[in-house]
Each structure stands twice: as C-alpha cells, then as structure tokens.
Amino acid sequence: MEVDIAVEITANAMDRSEDIQGPLEVSVASVVKLFEVKLKNLDASSFGSAPDSVMTMTSNIDPTVDENKYWISRTSISSMMASKRICSQCLRLAAPPTPTATTAARRSFHSSAVKQPIPPQSSARKLHSSVRQRGPQHVESASRTEPSLPYIPPSSAASRQQPSREQTYLRTDDLFHSFTNSPIPTIRQRAAVMRQNAYCPHPEHQPTHLPSSPRAAATSTLPPAHVRHECPDCGIPVACSEAHFADTYDQHLEICDLLRQINEDDHDLHSGRFFPEFEYPDASIEEAQINMQNWDTLLFTREFTAVNDERSMRQVTRLLTYPITIGSILHELSPYSIKRNGRLTSEGLRSLSALRYTLHPPRTGAGITIAGLRPNPPPVRLFILGARAESSLPREVWLQLSHLFPRVAFHLIFIGPEALANRPDDVAPPPTPGNPFSAVVEDRLGGQMKISTYATVFEALHQAQHFAPYDPYFDAFVLFHPGLGHPASSASWAPTLPILLDTKIPVICTGYTEFDMQRDIDWVKEQGGGEVDFLLEPGENRFRSLRWEVNDLDPGDVSAGNWGVWGFRGKRYEADRYEEKRGD
Numbered sequence: 028m029e030v031d032i033a034v035e036i037t038a039n040a041m042d043r044s045e046d047i048q049g050p051l052e053v054s055v056a057s058v059v060k061l062f063e064v065k066l067k068n069l070d071a072s073s074f075g076s077a078p079d080s081v082m083t084m085t086s087n088i089d090p091t092v093d094e095n096k097y098w099i100s101r102t103s104i105s106s107m108m109a110s111k112r113i114c115s116q117c118l119r120l121a122a123p124p125t126p127t128a129t130t131a132a133r134r135s136f137h138s139s140a141v142k143q144p145i146p147p148q149s150s151a152r153k154l155h156s157s158v159r160q161r162g163p164q165h166v167e168s169a170s171r172t173e174p175s176l177p178y179i180p181p182s183s184a185a186s187r188q189q190p191s192r193e194q195t196y197l198r199t200d201d202l203f204h205s206f207t208n209s210p211i212p213t214i215r216q217r218a219a220v221m222r223q224n225a226y227c228p229h230p231e232h233q234p235t236h237l238p239s240s241p242r243a244a245a246t247s248t249l250p251p252a253h254v255r256h257e258c259p260d261c262g263i264p265v266a267c268s269e270a271h272f273a274d275t276y277d278q279h280l281e282i283c284d285l286l287r288q289i290n291e292d293d294h295d296l297h298s299g300r301f302f303p304e305f306e307y308p309d310a311s312i313e314e315a316q317i318n319m320q321n322w323d324t325l326l327f328t329r330e331f332t333a334v335n336d337e338r339s340m341r342q343v344t345r346l347l348t349y350p351i352t353i354g355s356i357l358h359e360l361s362p363y364s365i366k367r368n369g370r371l372t373s374e375g376l377r378s379l380s381a382l383r384y385t386l387h388p389p390r391t392g393a394g395i396t397i398a399g400l401r402p403n404p405p406p407v408r409l410f411i412l413g414a415r416a417e418s419s420l421p422r423e424v425w426l427q428l429s430h431l432f433p434r435v436a437f438h439l440i441f442i443g444p445e446a447l448a449n450r451p452d453d454v455a456p457p458p459t460p461g462n463p464f465s466a467v468v469e470d471r472l473g474g475q476m477k478i479s480t481y482a483t484v485f486e487a488l489h490q491a492q493h494f495a496p497y498d499p500y501f502d503a504f505v506l507f508h509p510g511l512g513h514p515a516s517s518a519s520w521a522p523t524l525p526i527l528l529d530t531k532i533p534v535i536c537t538g539y540t541e542f543d544m545q546r547d548i549d550w551v552k553e554q555g556g557g558e559v560d561f562l563l564e565p566g567e568n569r570f571r572s573l574r575w576e577v578n579d580l581d582p583g584d585v586s587a588g589n590w591g592v593w594g595f596r597g598k599r600y601e602a603d604r605y606e607e608k609r610g611d
Contacts, residue, residue: 197298202291205262211297218264221579226251227267228583229275236581254582261286265582282585285575289585292574295338303332304343307423310430317431319355319362321569329430341574348572348589349417350428353409353505355570356535356594358431359383362569375562378533378596381500382407386432404501406436406477410494411505412485412523414441419449422472429475441480442488455482464488484519489526497530504534507589510543511536512550524554528597533562535594539586541567544593551595563594 195210204210206218226235231249252267258279263286265279266272272279308330311317318324322344326334334340355361357379363371371379385407393401411417418441429437447453447467455465462468464487467480481488488494504527510516511524527534538544544565551559572588 195297195299197294197300199295199298199300202294202298203262203287204290204294205257206264206290207257209294211294213297214293217293217579221264221582222253222255224580225254225264225582227254227271228278228581229266229271231271232267258283258286262290263577263582279583282583285585286577286582289575289577292338292341296342302339302342304334304339305346306332307427308332308430310433313433317358317360319358319360319569322573325351325570329427341572344570345572345574345588346420346424347427348568348570349420349507350425351570352537352568352589352592353535354428354431356563356592357382357386357503359387363563370564370566372560372562372564374560374596374599375533375594378499378562382503382533385500386435388434404435406438406501407432408438408440408494408502409505410440410442410485410502411507412442413506413509413520414443414446414480415507416449417441417507418443418446418480422469422478425478426473426476429473433475435475437476439476439478440494441478442483442485444482444484446480447482450480453480463491464493484523486522486526497532499532502530502532504530504532506534506536508537508539508543509547512546512548513543517550521554524551528555528558531597531599533594533596535563535592537568537589538591538593539588540590543586544591548593555595558598560596560598561594562596563592565591565593568592 197210204214206214206221209215209218226232232251233249235251254264254267256266256269256272257264258266258272261283265286266275311330315328315330318328322340326343331343334343356363361371361379363369365371365373365376385404388404391401393399425439447455453467455467456462458465464481464483469478469480472478509520511520536544536547538547548565568589568591571590571592575585575587578584578586
C-alpha cells in the first residue's frame with residue numbers, strides 16, 4: 028500500500044519539539060534534512076548499528092486526518108535527535124523524490140519501500156565490509172532515488188524502461204515475407220518507396236528511364252504506371268496489375284529466385300539474431316601467408332570465424348568487398364597477374380610494382396630502444412572519389428585492409444558530395460586555416476590507418492593543390508560504382524577525368540554489372556582521346572559481394588556490389604636521352 032506522509036511542521040517547530048504534546052505530523056524527509064549537519068560530524072564507522080527505536084513509526088491515526096498518514100511521536104523525534112548512530116538503510120528508505128506539484132502548506136510523495144515488509148537478512152552485515160549488502164529488489168529500487176534528483180512520474184518511468192519500438196525476432200526458417208506486409212517496419216517503408224517511384228516494366232507502358240540492361244525497350248502509348256502487384260514467389264512489387272504480371276512472367280522468372288533471396292537476406296538482417304560473421308579478427312603474424320584465390324581461402328587464412336551458412340557468407344561479403352577488392356589488386360599475392368588469363372597488362376604491372384614496393388617493405392630492424400629508431404615512410408594514400416556507402420562502413424571493416432599490409436600505414440581519403448550522407452553523427456567542422464575544406468578526420472584507428480572525409484568535389488581540392496604532389500609509389504585512386512558512363516552522372520565526371528589522367532596515378536574502378544562496367548569503359552575511351560592505358564582488363568571481381576541487391580526505383584534491376592573490376596591510368600611516354608656526337 029502506498030503511504031502519503033504529509034508535512035505539517037517547520038524547522039522552528041522541530042527545534043521546540045520538547046514543548047509539543049501529543050502526536051506530531053512530520054515527513055521523514057524533513058527529519059533527514061535536519062540531520063544533515065549532524066551526520067557530517069559522524070564517523071563512517073558509526074553507521075550500521077543503530078537501535079531499533081531510532082525511527083519508530085506508530086500506527087496511531089488521528090481520526091480528523093486522512094487515514095493514509097503515518098504519525099511520528101514526540102518521543103521518537105527526541106530519540107532520533109539524541110541518537111549518535113543512524114541506520115543508513117533507514118535513511119535510504121526515507122529519502123523521497125523531489126515533488127513537482129506543491130499545495131498550500133502541504134507536500135506529498137510516494138514511496139514504494141513500504142509496500143511490502145522487508146524480509147530478514149540471512150547473514151549479518153560486517154561493520155567494515157566494503158561489499159554492499161544486497162537487499163530485496165523493491166528495497167534496492169527505492170534506494171536509488173535521491174531527494175536531489177528530479178521527480179519522475181510513475182508513468183514516465185514505465186515508458187522510459189520500455190523500448191521505443193518493439194523488437195521483432197524472426198526464426199531462420201521464417202524469413203520470407205511480403206515486403207508490403209512485412210513484420211519489419213523498415214522493409215514496409217521500403218515497399219512504400221517502391222510503390223511510389225518504381226514503374227511497371229510491361230512493354231505497353233511508355234519508358235520512364237534508360238534501360239539498365241542490353242535488352243531494347245519497347246515503345247507504346249500507354250502512360251507509365253507504378254508497381255502495385257507483388258509476385259507471390261518473391262514478395263516484391265514488380266508490376267502494376269496481375270494481368271501485366273502474367274504477360275511478363277517469363278522475363279520475371281529470370282530473376283525471381285534472386286529477388287526471393289534478396290527478400291530473405293533483408294529480413295535476416297532485421298531478424299534480431301546474433302551475427303558471429305561480423306566479428307573481425309585482428310592482425311595476423313607476418314609469417315602467416317594469405318591466400319587470395321577466393322573468399323573461402325581468404326577468410327580461412329585470415330582466421331575469420333567459420334562461416335558455414337550461405338546466407339551468412341552473403342552478409343559478411345557485402346561489407347568486406349570494399350577493402351578486400353583494393354587489397355586483392357595491390358597485394359603481391361594478388362590473383363591478378365600478367366600470366367595467361369591473369370587480366371593484368373604490362374602497363375598495369377609497372378604501376379602496381381611501384382605500389383607493391385612500398386606496401387611490402389623489407390624489415391628495417393626497428394626496435395623500442397634508441398638504437399632501434401628508424402625513419403617511417405609516409406602513409407599510402409587511397410583517394411576514394413564519389414564516396415557514398417563506402418564512407419559509412421564500420422571502421423573495423425576498413426581496418427582489414429591495414430591487416431593485409433602490416434608494415435605500412437594507410438590514409439583513406441573519401442571525397443564526394445555524398446560522403447557524409449549516411450553519417451548523421453559526423454558533422455563537417457567550420458573551415459579553419461588548418462582545415463580549409465572542412466574535412467572530418469579520424470586518426471585514432473589502430474595507429475596504421477587514418478580516414479579523412481571531404482564533402483566536396485575533387486576538382487576544388489585539386490585546383491587548390493591540396494594533395495599535391497602525387498607519387499605513383501604512394502598514391503592510388505579508387506572509384507566504387509562511379510557511373511562514369513551513366514547519363515545521369517557522366518556530366519559530373521567530365522571535368523574529373525582529365526585530372527585523373529594527368530596525375531599518371533593508377534585508377535581502380537568497379538561496376539554493378541557487366542553492362543554498367545562496359546558502359547563506363549566506353550565513356551573513358553571516348554573522353555580520354557587515346558591518352559588512356561588500361562592496367563587491368565575488365566572482368567568479374569573475385570571478391571565481389573555474394574549478396575544481390577535490388578534497385579528500389581526499378582525492381583527488375585538486380586546487381587551485386589563490386590561485381591566487376593578494371594583499372595586504367597594516364598598514358599606515359601618514355602623519353603630517351605639524346606646526346607650529340609662530339610666532333611674530333
């Protein structure tokens with residue numbers, strides 16, 4: 028039962044308590060407040076052995092007062108004032124929260140400490156014990172409320188303990204759900220985005236965008252219509268009506284299995300299960316060689332947690348594809364070589380040999396003593412242009428790149444207007460003389476990696492000579508899914524390509540699909556004007572993401588992250604030294 032203790036006495040009346048006859052209405056908080064000065068003079072060892080009569084509450088109830096009030100007799104107050112030892116547990120129980128609403132000469136509070144009687148302690152508490160004695164759960168919760176803390180209504184406290192949204196847990200055999208009727212709110216919102224932006228691919232509708240595949244788009248006079256009908260096999264809206272879905276069902280069958288796999292993978296990420304595949308290992312010993320033939324050999328030689336499920340493999344490769352794609356090309360044990368069908372060209376061998384010379388330095392004999400001091404080379408700079416999702420990856424993922432090259436340091440530079448789009452917690456600082464382009468710098472990533480993010484275009488940084496000079500032994504450019512030849516983004520890359528070719532630095536590019544990659548290559552050949560040397564022949568990336576993705580604006584467009592990889596560089600011209608023949 029909750030007890031209301033009303034305050035009907037002032038401090039002056041407490042000082043004259045010996046003149047008061049009969050019961051006295053007073054709150055325990057007022058008594059504790061008067062004891063604060065006296066308690067400061069007490070020794071810490073005096074607590075814990077107070078007599079039982081220190082704080083005796085009588086059940087004598089005045090009939091003129093509310094029945095839900097306790098009364099403290101004059102003798103109890105006198106005994107508390109005269110006592111030199113006060114039980115600390117009683118003080119904690121008597122400490123009420125600060126009330127928010129006051130009335131004229133009356134203030135009340137609620138205490139949950141007297142709801143139930145406190146069971147006796149099974150073991151006696153030692154006087155000088157440093158371990159806090161554990162009491163019942165309801166007593167412990169009351170002891171955490173201090174008078175100086177703001178008063179929290181019971182309804183607010185209950186709502187604070189409950190999560191803002193209920194966590195949905197899905198079993199591994201119950202991952203397939205319709206996007207529209209999914210138990211996951213995020214996926215339902217994604218389905219709503221598809222219904223508002225994606226159009227029916229039926230040939231009777233007028234095309235709304237350029238084709239994303241080599242298949243020619245048919246022309247018709249019917250206006251475009253948004254997708255409304257969901258395929259019962261994949262659970263993704265793909266057509267405007269059931270009739271149009273039946274007409275294009277043969278084309279949909281080509282990707283229906285992939286769409287169902289995408290559906291289950293998305294629900295798996297929100298299933299609430301534990302993801303052991305997202306636990307990444309630290310650096311290995313240098314004597315342990317890395318095998319880069321495929322994902323299985325890499326994860327095994329890098330001592331990752333065993334991934335025995337195909338779905339878990341798809342989830343882990345979706346993140347690791349970014350750093351491992353770079354490492355698989357720059358590493359001396361790269362699967363891309365100049366041998367037959369190795370895809371590496373002679374010009375590519377020249378450029379990568381310079382970088383590998385820096386990435387795999389010989390032992391210098393450095394130590395922790397004065398005699399072991401050695402100069403450290405500058406870090407290898409990787410300029411990631413047009414950064415989007417890769418800039419928001421967990422930093423533990425990017426640290427896997429430094430673990431492949433344990434003797435060197437890396438400086439990852441993310442550049443692009445959308446570099447901070449997926450990082451709401453990172454705000455660009457104001458420009459300063461030391462940081463004129465408002466870069467977000469992260470330099471505490473294990474000592475071998477530094478990450479800088481510039482939410483601007485590369486041309487502005489290049490014109491200001493912010494990164495000059497460029498060194499082919501320490502620098503490289505990386506473009507993840509740049510869309511160089513895409514009609515919507517090719518205009519923004521037009522001023523950047525001449526700068527990349529002038530630096531003579533290797534450029535590594537990836538593509539979503541073969542069609543997307545070939546479109547970028549054709550655009551570079553056209554804009555380069557013969558001043559381009561290809562370093563890596565285009566083809567499928569050995570360390571592409573094994574997880575497929577669907578385009579929310581076009582459900583028929585299915586792709587994989589970093590599916591293909593290729594590389595180019597500005598053409599180099601070798602000059603021979605000419606010496607005139609001297610006459611006799």
